[in-house]
Amino acid sequence: MTATKRVTRADLKPGEFLCDHCTAKCCRYFALPIDTPDSREELENIRWYLLHEDVSIFVDEGTWFLMVHTVCRKLRSDNLCGIYETRPQICRDYSTDNCEYDGDGCYDQLFESPEQMWEYIEAVYPQKKPKKKPARTELPIVS
Ligand code: SF4
Numbered sequence: 001m002t003a004t005k006r007v008t009r010a011d012l013k014p015g016e017f018l019c020d021h022c023t024a025k026c027c028r029y030f031a032l033p034i035d036t037p038d039s040r041e042e043l044e045n046i047r048w049y050l051l052h053e054d055v056s057i058f059v060d061e062g063t064w065f066l067m068v069h070t071v072c073r074k075l076r077s078d079n080l081c082g083i084y085e086t087r088p089q090i091c092r093d094y095s096t097d098n099c100e101y102d103g104d105g106c107y108d109q110l111f112e113s114p115e116q117m118w119e120y121i122e123a124v125y126p127q128k129k130p131k132k133k134p135a136r137t138e139l140p141i142v143s
């Protein structure tokens with residue numbers, strides 16, 4: 001069996017479109033910027049996000065994003081848009097120039113599970129351990 005060579009941007013001939021060789025990666029998630037967490041409590045909220053399925057958090061150039069891995073309802077089985085003429089502006093504005101077609105999925109930081117976030121929280125805001133109480137010494141009863 002021979003592996004099919006992946007079409008690269010450089011392989012494109014005049015009039016060919018990169019999207020025609022893609023599995024519509026950009027129609028399979030959405031990501032929203034979120035406030036940069038600056039306390040243990042705020043990171044705990046992010047851990048809560050990650051307790052939900054199909055959610056991840058990434059940091060890109062200092063901005064934190066909540067990413068939801070979910071396929072657009074209008075993506076067709078042939079990986080083309082089912083509402084191309086009336087697709088939202090954000091889809092119209094999206095360009096192949098910097099899209100994730102050949103991206104390596106690398107971010108400055110990526111959290112894919114609540115356990116990863118827990119480790120991060122413990123590293124950044126370690127919980128203070130309660131001080132041990134001194135052992136009680138029994139005093140002799142003097143009568
Ligand atoms: S814009 Fe990029 S990621 Fe989206 S379908 Fe086209 S090639 Fe794929």
Ligand code: SF4
Nearest residue numbers: 027072074075081091
């Ligand atoms: S509306 Fe069309 S272009 Fe936009 S995300 Fe859905 S399938 Fe993709």
